[in-house]
Amino acid sequence: MIKKDITFLIPSMNGGGAEKVTMLIANELCARGWAVTLLMSKLEGPYLERLDKNIKIELLKKRNISKNLLEITAYLRKNTPSIFYSSMMYVNVIAGLAAKLARYKGKLYFSEHSHVSNSIATTKGLTFKVIFKLAKLLYQDANAVICVSEGVKDDLISIIKKIKRTIVINNPVEDLFMPIERRSDDKYRLISIGRLDRDKNFKLLIEAFGEVLQEVEDRDTYELYILGEGYERKNLEDLTSSLNLNKKVFLPGFVNSPREMLNSSDLFVFPSVREGFGNVLVEALSCGLPVIAADCKSGPAEILLNGEVGVLVPIHNKEKLKLAIIDEIRNPNQTSSKKARMERANDFSIHAIVNRYEELFLNKK
DSSP, X not given: OOOSEEEEEOSOOOSSHHHHHHHHHHHHHHHTTOEEEEXXXXXXXXXXXXXXXXXXXXEOSSSSGGGGHHHHHHHHHHHOXXXXXXXXXXXXXXXXXXXXXXXXXSEEEEEEOSOHHHHHHHOOSHHHHHHHHHHHHHGGGSSEEEESSHXXXXXXXXXXXXXXXXXXXXXXXXXXXXXXXXXXXXXXXXXXXXXXXXXXXXXXXXXXHHHHHHHSSSGGGEEEEEEOOOTTHHHHHHHHHHTTOTTTEEEEEOOSOOHHHHXXXXXXXXXXXXOSOOHHHHHHHHTTOOEEEEOOSSSHHHHTGGGTSSEEEOTTXXXXXXXXXXXXXXXXXXXXXXXXXXXXXXXXOHHHHHHHHHHHHTTOO
């Protein structure tokens, strides 16, 4: 049996999906007795304070992780961790190069959280082209490339043919359920969570919500909260103002733990046009919330069992999104029960997912 030690290479603990997943896996492995090290280029981010105090943090000298190649190489030569794990393609490339230079003999794992084909289609410039060419070579060296969904795996192997092994392990997601008294304001709260960028398609959600208000009774009852931060904030604020929804749509920013907001809401809506997985969908299910999601390339259909535990609507379709919201308001829980939604969320519990990681790392199967 290998030593139970692992080093994660991650730029920081900023508020992205890969960072949160790394934090959850690292904490659980540490709780199970693993010696866990995080190799980081920036000691910052909201998930930093949530790391287990027994996790060792090694801070690299330069803030840009790509400029630390030689230092990462030296770390691998000196410390020889049993397992070296990284997430996101550009970080995986750095990890792969360092492992090659160090002649690293341990187990190397890369994690892919998004569709490579989307990046190829939408990312311009020489830098990504170089990263992708290197990835095609270096991904062959990994003991396995871990994909967060079947869709991400299918996309990856269609683009990069020569990979030793690909395996799907979904993201671990916290159970955020908490018993909470019904709010005294009698509002019906719709909620969504994600980076404020174009891919999340919150513009469509705000527009659809505005049209919902024109068709439901008791218009003043309804409000929409979108948790997250990003470059689209100003555009979304301007849209909200232009539709006279300033007292109906709220953008409170990034929330480290949305537990209280989710548990005090009535409906989760997820309009994203592309996802690798969709952690927030599982978080909403764990709270028993009804879920409406755009049926984007991967993630939502897998999580919602092709519509068994939530409603799927076509991407970019404002009319069908509006109608789905109105239908849920007028006929709550018709698609699935609260119990069924919470049971589905259990499939992605931290305990269940890290069991799969241990099986992989320790060659239990």
